[in-house]
Amino acid sequence: MTESEHRMIEILRVLTKQDKPTGSKVIADELKEKGFNLGERAVRYHMQILDEKGYTEKKGYSGRVITDLGREKLEKGLIYDQVDFIYSKFEEMIYLTDFRYRQQKGNVVVNTSTIYNKESINIMKEIFTSGLSVSPYVNINEDEDTGEIEVTTICGTTIDGVLLNEGIASQPQYGGLLKIEDFKPVHFTELISYKKTSITPLDAFANSNLTSVLDAINTGSGLVPANFRLIPGIAKERTVNIIEELDRIGIGGVIGISEEGKDLLGLPVPDGMIGIAIIGGITPFCAIKEMGEKIDLKIAEEIRDFATLSPITSQINSPLQAPTAQKVPKIPFILSKSWNLIQQVDFDIEKQKGNIIANVSYLNRDDLDDAMEIMEDAYNNNPKYINPYYKIIPHPENDEKVGIATICSLSIDGILIKNGIMSNPKFSGLLKLTEPPLFIDMISYNGTTLDPHKIFLSKDMTSISNADGPNKILASVKEIPYITRDHAVEILNILNNIGFSIYKIGKPRELVYNSKVDNYNFGVITGGGLNSIGAIKEQGIDLEIKAVEKLVKFEKMDRL
Structure with a gap:
């Protein structure tokens, strides 16, 4: 994000807190408190650009207001900035709290x-x-x-x-x-x-x-x-x-x-x-x-x-006891739990055989035919975004249930590493299929214990099973050293031809679908292995979703 873009985002943040049209002086004063030393003239210049983009609207001599498009841009437009903004939002709220508990005022x-x-x-x-x-x-x-x-x-x-x-x-x-x-x-x-x-x-x-x-x-x-x-x-x-x-x-x-x-x-x-x-x-x-x-x-x-x-009540009777200082297992983040599975991926790109990582989702056996039809429709409507591979597996305890195994995107990291290319899973996100596609939400693999795609599915945030094709799908960002780019592109293209979901291969310092990777690396956007499962969930079929679950032989999988 350039300095100019950063300033415009901060201007939108100032406007979104106002309940009336706001002039450039007020905006300049607010920005100064945030560490942006912009005068009124510079603010007016940036506001003209925001007006042209439709993010703000001038209201006579009273000032500007933020538009719905501006709110969308602020909330989701620069998603890599939004990842940092969540924590800063809490820091801001902490600072603005002036409650004096002794007087019960503030x-x-x-x-x-x-x-x-x-x-x-x-x-x-x-x-x-x-x-x-x-x-x-x-x-x-x-x-x-x-x-x-x-x-x-x-x-x-x-x-x-x-x-x-x-x-x-x-x-x-x-x-x-x-x-x-x-x-x-x-x-x-x-x-x-x-x-x-x-x-x-x-x-x-x-x-x-x-x-x-x-x-x-x-x-x-x-x-x-x-x-x-x-x-x-x-x-x-x-x-x-x-x-x-x-x-x-x-x-x-x-x-x-x-x-x-x-x-x-x-x-x-x-x-x-x-x-x-x-x-x-x-x-x-x-x-x-x-x-x-x-x-x-x-x-x-x-x-x-x-x-x-x-x-709301004057009767508080908490039954909770204080926790004891007992030793409990430490909680591993999803990436820590996944590295051992990534290490065991041994898929051979020439023979198209070997282990990949699979997600497994369980459903009632009676719903399987309907589920398969939904998966097939989702794939046929847009094969670019839906991985076609699956495997039906038995439930470990319940004969009335059956599992659908799909390819987890972490398999791609394992394949690249097997071929001598370091690949780091960086973010898991929700991708909106605008032109170009843009991530509208992201969670770091190294900052969550739960697979982020399971979170997006649990909150019904996807839109995959539309008759006209998907609108909001699951995708991931991988970070790969730039020095390996030629070799990596060769392998990624082969995987894409096989049917692995490779959406975009970025260039150094490029914002790929609105995501950002570290310097001297490039980003790769891959499809989420749970997209076909998300299509099933959207149609009202109950599922128990298990992400990053087990190794499966690729050659044993079927194709839609």
Whole structure:
């Protein structure tokens, strides 16, 4: 991204926070606070370009407003910038928090969500009463015309902001899923790093197929969203005191605090630091999703005066016990788990034989014929984007179910490495088939424990099975040293002719489908091995999706 592009993105970010037309002086002042020393004349110059592109619109002498196209550009246009922006957004919210807990005055960070069934409020109230929330303080507004109900709740980032105001550096690390057994927190099962995703981590896990908040409350065992952050060990005593004071006024949700340099709930804590786990502020909304209700989530999008919020319940009875300092297995990220499989790929490009990595998705045997028809239609509608290879395999335990194995894109990394070419899986993403195609969401392979494509599928973000061809598909970015480019291109072209999904081979420093790789490397975009499975899911067939699952002989696979 050039410096000029960076400035224009920042101008769009300023405009998106305004609720009225904004002039160049206000924009220049806002940019100066962000470290961009642009005068009004320079701002006007950039605004003219944004007007021409349709990203902004002039409103007389009052200034500019951002257009819908501008919002889309800001949110997804420079996806590699968006990956960095998620963490910076939380840093900004932490800085803007000025809540004075002793006086109970000031701004807090909030999640603002929309629900469509008034009965959902009762579910929320049950979660707040259980103590599985950051705070019972909420604001509820119902639109009598539409029936939509806007619910504002306090985000756990507020606690980071309060700590910073007290001179304590709190560093958000991960959002994930925390396993509860017999009302006791055991360990994190899934994680996404705040620094390596274009999707807010807890939003990625806010899905009824992933959480089991209601089970955690009703039976004492389940999976709940939670966050993990680090603070300097020397500040532990002050931090504990502040957390206790916050809890007394109704802002809490702290699940556990580690000893200095000691693991917490399966996560390593560096020497000199302590770890803090806090329940996800979206937990009540996850319970609503588990009931099958529709809900739109906005996580840590704004700050709100604490005075505008009031308790939804005065009875808080948390059954959760404090976690014990027991030793639990460390949680490997998806790339760490995958390297041993990548190492075992021995596909021979000349003989077209050997092991590849397969994803395996299980479904009811009775649905297999329909599933195969959907896969075939998806491939015939656009063979460029859908891998045609599959293998039907038995379910290891249930004769009424059957598995469909498809080629995982990590197989391509294994093939290149076998041929002496280093290939690093960098990002897994959602690719929108515009002209040219553009990634609209990305998660780093090295920043998540769950295959990113499973996340996109669980959130119904794909659009693969359209009659007119796919619109949003799964794809991956690989990073390969430039010195190997000629050899790599030769192999990639052979693989593409065989039927492996190779979408684009980039050049050094080229933004390939809006993705960026490090200097002295080039990017390769490959199709996701779960695209055909995504087409099946979109048609309403239940699937248990297992990504990066096992090795399969390529020559034993069938072709659509």
